[in-house]
Amino acid sequence: MFNFDQAASTPVHPDVIRTIAEVMQARSGNPSSIHRGGRDAAVLLERSREVCAAALGAPPEDGRIVFTSGATESNNLAIKGALLGRTDGRRHIVTTMIEHSSVYESCRQLEDFGFEVTYVRPRTDGTVSPESVLGALRGDTALVSVMHVNNETGAVQPVGEIGRRLKEADARVLLHVDGVQGFGRLPLDLARSRIDLYSVSAHKVRGPKGVGLLFVRRGVRLIPLLSGGSQEHGLRAGTENTAAIVGAAKAFRLAAEGRPERGRRLGELRALVVSEVRRHEGLKLTEPAETAPHIVHFTFPGLKSEVVLHTLEELNMLVSAQSACAAKTEKPSRVLTAMGMDREHATSGIRISLGDLHTEEDVRLLSEALGRAVSRLAPFEGRKR
Ligand code: PMP
Numbered sequence: 001m002f003n004f005d006q007a008a009s010t011p012v013h014p015d016v017i018r019t020i021a022e023v024m025q026a027r028s029g030n031p032s033s034i035h036r037g038g039r040d041a042a043v044l045l046e047r048s049r050e051v052c053a054a055a056l057g058a059p060p061e062d063g064r065i066v067f068t069s070g071a072t073e074s075n076n077l078a079i080k081g082a083l084l085g086r087t088d089g090r091r092h093i094v095t096t097m098i099e100h101s102s103v104y105e106s107c108r109q110l111e112d113f114g115f116e117v118t119y120v121r122p123r124t125d126g127t128v129s130p131e132s133v134l135g136a137l138r139g140d141t142a143l144v145s146v147m148h149v150n151n152e153t154g155a156v157q158p159v160g161e162i163g164r165r166l167k168e169a170d171a172r173v174l175l176h177v178d179g180v181q182g183f184g185r186l187p188l189d190l191a192r193s194r195i196d197l198y199s200v201s202a203h204k205v206r207g208p209k210g211v212g213l214l215f216v217r218r219g220v221r222l223i224p225l226l227s228g229g230s231q232e233h234g235l236r237a238g239t240e241n242t243a244a245i246v247g248a249a250k251a252f253r254l255a256a257e258g259r260p261e262r263g264r265r266l267g268e269l270r271a272l273v274v275s276e277v278r279r280h281e282g283l284k285l286t287e288p289a290e291t292a293p294h295i296v297h298f299t300f301p302g303l304k305s306e307v308v309l310h311t312l313e314e315l316n317m318l319v320s321a322q323s324a325c326a327a328k329t330e331k332p333s334r335v336l337t338a339m340g341m342d343r344e345h346a347t348s349g350i351r352i353s354l355g356d357l358h359t360e361e362d363v364r365l366l367s368e369a370l371g372r373a374v375s376r377l378a379p380f381e382g383r384k385r
Contacts, residue, residue: 001317001318002317003318003355004317004318006294007151007204007295007353008320010206011355012203012208012247013251015254016206016208016247017247019246023044023243028041029242031231031239041242044242044246045067047246048245049064049065049067052249052252055256056183056190056252057191057192058215061218062191063217064215065214067211067245068212068214068232068236070210071102071199074199074200074201074213074214075106077214077224077235078145078199078222079093080106081225082142082174082221083142083143084223088172090141091140091142092118092142093110093117093141094133094136094143095107095118095120096119096122096145096147096338097121097338098126098335099178103176104119107119107145116140124339124340125155126155126339127156127288127290128146128158130158130161133146133162137170141170142174143175144162144173146159146162146176148178148181149182152297152333153335153336154351155291156182156290163175163193167194174196174197174220175197177197177199179199180201180204181292183200183204183256184252184258184259185266185293186293190215195217197214197220198214198215200252202244202248206251207251208247208248210244211241216233272367273296273354273367274296276366279371280371282302282378283298286298286349293354295352297349297350299345299346301344302348302381305321305348308377309321311373315369317365317366321333321349321350321351
């Protein structure tokens, strides 16, 4: 099987597996215990925090790293934590219609509790204009949440420009960025950005599942979603998974260090996949103005995503339809619908996502499989719905 669904998850790096096993064996203490067993684990935890801060380009004086169970939790904490922590009466959020479900549903839930949310529509290419985000600001806006890279289409959002203009317009509005698909693939310099809250997930960059982090800029007040002990700066109660966190920190460091080379390599492989998709008349490439190097998205109007996905699976190629978190729904993609696609297009999206271990030969085999799938399926176009 060839795994071309690396935006959903990535193979854990062998060094990370080794590190996790070593820490599990040698450091079984609870980092909150005050005896030596606890202190030894706490030292590893704090060192991991420093490693992660460096990987994000954020010096310790800029803010804090809060370890979570993944980016879903980081996004929930950023959004609900910020709104519930607000004491100045600001109860409005600006976000986009194409955010990951962990952002989107957090906003929806806050609406049930009386908060107000504006969901900005993207352009037809899947990018969001800074003007539309800025235009949605109100006097009572507390937070803007825009993802760096869309997990379905790969569209890169102008979070740098949004941050600069947002702070000029109203410095009291917080900016949250879901950086899950951007981190390790696109340049990031948190120190010089205007981002207040930034979420990432270890398993998207060859780390373990179940570990994520939230960068919280100095001075930003959040309410914890999990109450209990004072772990994680009082923002996330519960005994930390020291071994997995140390492994995740290693994965984040490797992802940051290898970023320029990875970005170049993935970009080259992406260009090969794109030229293959373009060769087939029935396939419609989704072409955002700026794209992440690891994602290719196309639609096969007339055929449901699942049919194409399973045909490729029979040919040993794993790809995805919508994001993994939405994959089990039959509905048209929320993201593609927001981009203005009709039902026929929005139910036929396919995402191919590339990773570190892919070679040109793998991409050649994928291209062949794609060609075979298209010729197998073309006679059924329009009849399968
Ligand atoms: N945001 C984006 C953009 C994602 O792609 C994902 C993973 N599907 C998440 C958030 C959630 O991350 P996790 O799996 O760590 O909860």
